[in-house]
Amino acid sequence: MNMLIVKKFGGTSVADKDRIFNVAKRCIRDYEAGNDVVVVLSAMGKYTDELIAKAKDINPNPPKREMDMLFTIGEQMSVSLMSMAMAQLGVRAVSLNAFQVPMRTTSAYGNARLKKIDTERIRRELDDRKIVIVTGFQGVNKYDDYTTLGRGGSDTTAVALAAVLHADACEIYTDVDGVYTADPRLVPTARKLESISYDEMLDLAALGAGVLHSRSVELAKKYGVQLVVRSSLNESEGTIVKGVGKKMERMLISGVALDREADRISVIGIADVPGSAFKLFHTLAKNNINVDIIIQSVGRDGTKDISFTVASDDLEHALEVLDKNKERLTIKDITYNKDVAKLSVVGAGMMSNPGVASRMFEALYNSRVNINMISTSEIRITVLVAEKDIDKAMNAVHDEFIMEE
Numbered sequence: 001m002n003m004l005i006v007k008k009f010g011g012t013s014v015a016d017k018d019r020i021f022n023v024a025k026r027c028i029r030d031y032e033a034g035n036d037v038v039v040v041l042s043a044m045g046k047y048t049d050e051l052i053a054k055a056k057d058i059n060p061n062p063p064k065r066e067m068d069m070l071f072t073i074g075e076q077m078s079v080s081l082m083s084m085a086m087a088q089l090g091v092r093a094v095s096l097n098a099f100q101v102p103m104r105t106t107s108a109y110g111n112a113r114l115k116k117i118d119t120e121r122i123r124r125e126l127d128d129r130k131i132v133i134v135t136g137f138q139g140v141n142k143y144d145d146y147t148t149l150g151r152g153g154s155d156t157t158a159v160a161l162a163a164v165l166h167a168d169a170c171e172i173y174t175d176v177d178g179v180y181t182a183d184p185r186l187v188p189t190a191r192k193l194e195s196i197s198y199d200e201m202l203d204l205a206a207l208g209a210g211v212l213h214s215r216s217v218e219l220a221k222k223y224g225v226q227l228v229v230r231s232s233l234n235e236s237e238g239t240i241v242k243g244v245g246k247k248m249e250r251m252l253i254s255g256v257a258l259d260r261e262a263d264r265i266s267v268i269g270i271a272d273v274p275g276s277a278f279k280l281f282h283t284l285a286k287n288n289i290n291v292d293i294i295i296q297s298v299g300r301d302g303t304k305d306i307s308f309t310v311a312s313d314d315l316e317h318a319l320e321v322l323d324k325n326k327e328r329l330t331i332k333d334i335t336y337n338k339d340v341a342k343l344s345v346v347g348a349g350m351m352s353n354p355g356v357a358s359r360m361f362e363a364l365y366n367s368r369v370n371i372n373m374i375s376t377s378e379i380r381i382t383v384l385v386a387e388k389d390i391d392k393a394m395n396a397v398h399d400e401f402i403m404e405e
């Protein structure tokens with residue numbers, strides 16, 4: 001039975017000539033088995049970084065529209081070279097950019113969202129028995145300008161194409177051979193998961209497990225696109241990301257994630273009256289500052305202290321905004337701590353198993369790791385700990401849950 005397969009390859013998978021031919025051969029194998037193959041590519045290796053450096057050299061604060069115009073070169077180079085490689089191997093292929101498909105997006109340069117993908121051109125090329133190679137990460141807005149989809153954009157392109165083409169499979173190839181219970185570089189005992197649910201993957205992605213970007217997982221969940229995450233450098237099976245099945249309930253914890261890019265801010269001595277927290281977080285939200293873990297403690301003499309975490313990139317901006325609004329928000333003092341990191345355990349099994357939090361805290365206590373802040377949801381527990389403790393904390397928590405499964 002012939003299938004329609006969407007395959008996405010990241011920058012490391014197409015970083016040089018050998019790897020481009022390696023990817024071409026993998027795609028051709030599926031094509032020769034009688035399948036329709038659509039390939040989505042990122043820019044080669046570190047090429048995007050080179051483009052950013054070139055731009056900053058000319059203008060340290062370049063206009064976003066022009067940055068998107070520049071960025072699109074990267075993927076266009078990848079898809080055209082890939083099509084040439086396939087031609088060299090005797091297979092008909094065609095490269096298409098966002099204009100040629102076309103892929104329509106919102107107008108937000110640098111962080112656009114896909115609105116509509118026209119499938120007619122892709123279908124026509126597939127019917128003509130060609131492998132179709134599409135640029136990831138880019139789109140076209142209503143002004144007929146190029147836009148880019150922000151971080152993880154090529155994954156999002158692949159999932160969106162799989163959804164509109166009703167593909168039978170959507171394979172995301174990266175430099176790791178699946179989704180692990182923790183980052184194998186930090187936790188030597190980490191294990192590869194056979195499958196994971198969309199919700200667990202979303203939490204892991206949002207909490208710093210860099211295999212898939214959360215936007216692509218959200219899209220996959222919304223349209224029921226089953227994903228397979230696998231390595232382009234070997235033939236191993238990979239991890240399936242899908243809706244919850246019966247077997248999936250067994251695993252209590254599916255992963256441990258780490259996010260070093262988090263800083264803690266404390267605002268001290270705010271008036272302890274209704275609306276003070278609203279004013280504080282409304283002010284931050286208006287300035288596009290995302291807040292994660294929040295703790296409020298009752299202070300002295302009708303005041304309270306509120307601590308929260310922000311992404312490291314937002315720290316300076318957040319401190320500026322708070323300082324500017326100090327009087328209006330009745331803040332007496334502002335302190336911050338950069339030497340912290342977020343550690344999270346994620347697992348759908350938590351909902352029906354009490355005692356996960358206490359086991360996590362006990363594992364941290366046994367490793368003499370102090371907990372700064374705690375935040376929980378139905379399927380995750382996140383703690384903020386000192387950055388210097390993060391490696392032993394991660395290993396201790398991972399061993400507590402994963403190794404005894």
